[in-house]
Amino acid sequence: MLGGDRVVEQTFTQAIAEIAADNRSGATQIAERAADILLQRASVGQAPSAEAFRREILLTGWALIHAQTVMAPLVNLVNTVMWRMEQGDSPRVLHQAVAHATEEFKRQLHQHALHVAEGTLGLIDEGSKIVTLSFSSTIQHALIHAQRAGRRIEVICAESLPGREGRETAQVLRSCGVNATLYDDAAALAAIEKANLVLVGVDMLTSTGLINKAGTEALARAARAAGVPFYTLCGSEKFLPPGFQLDRVEPAPANGSTRAALPNLSELPFDFTPLELLSGIVTEQGILPIAAIEAWLAATRLHPALSHYSAEAVY
Known part of the structure; x- marks a missing residue:
């Protein structure tokens, strides 16, 4: 089990490192990839409580923001997700909240363009x-x-x-x-x-x-x-x-x-x-x-x- 957890963490570490190293894509493209990473984190997390789930998502969100510190869409993505998770009382409900928030965020990116x-x-x-x-x-x-x-x-x-x-x-x-x-x-x-x-x-x-x-x-x-x-x-x-x-x-x-x-x-x-x-x-x-x-x-x-x-x- 611990070995599987390490593989999962390495996968997220690599995905975020790729965003950090990307000096060619625009902010909108980066934000779409970040939304997918947040959703993946919500999908594979093993958090035992709503509080622990929020913490996992927040830490992943901060890592994404830190990866590209001048790209405001990353801040707004994480901000949107955190507000959407305010009312949930279980990891299952919060997972649905993250899914809806990231899907809506990506849809808005295209509509805004x-x-x-x-x-x-x-x-x-x-x-x-x-x-x-x-x-x-x-x-x-x-x-x-x-x-x-x-x-x-x-x-x-x-x-x-x-x-x-x-x-x-x-x-x-x-x-x-x-x-x-x-x-x-x-x-x-x-x-x-x-x-x-x-x-x-x-x-x-x-x-x-x-x-x-x-x-x-x-x-x-x-x-x-x-x-x-x-x-x-x-x-x-x-x-x-x-x-x-x-x-x-x-x-x-x-x-x-x-x-x-x-x-x-x-x-x-x-x-x-x-x-x-x-x-x-x-x-x-x-x-x-x-x-x-x-x-x-x-x-x-x-x-x-x-x-x-x-x-x-x-x-």
């Missing part, structure tokens, strides 16, 4: 030249949707060093008939001057800005200087719930910004773009101004179990 793509269509005119970067399934869905809606567009994909994820984006778009060209990062920045629109994905949106692949902030500043609209495509699963604190944080800046709650980006291939550089945010509820996002974030409830980082959860 469709609604965001539809909302983005209003930003894209016939003949638009659009600059983007890195790999984002949300961006790809939106641009392919525009192409299928009859918009003839030209897309410039920044290569996005060091991972060069922009190469895959260009390939995906071209395979769907979109006129997409791969540029090196410097050339993509220069191309903004003659572009009509800059669109980027996001891994985490907070009340002060967005975290996305390195190069996003430079695109935003170049767009601001050139007077080109800059939008991020962001389903609400990428909003970081207020009150959530990560174990690795930046020192508080002198200007008193709340950015101290963010991960230490100096060690990661991501950067931070202040909200004031954005023209707007395309969500599943349409194109929203910054003030609306701040109100949305303020209404989000963080489960108490996620208010403090759990060091026990590192697999």
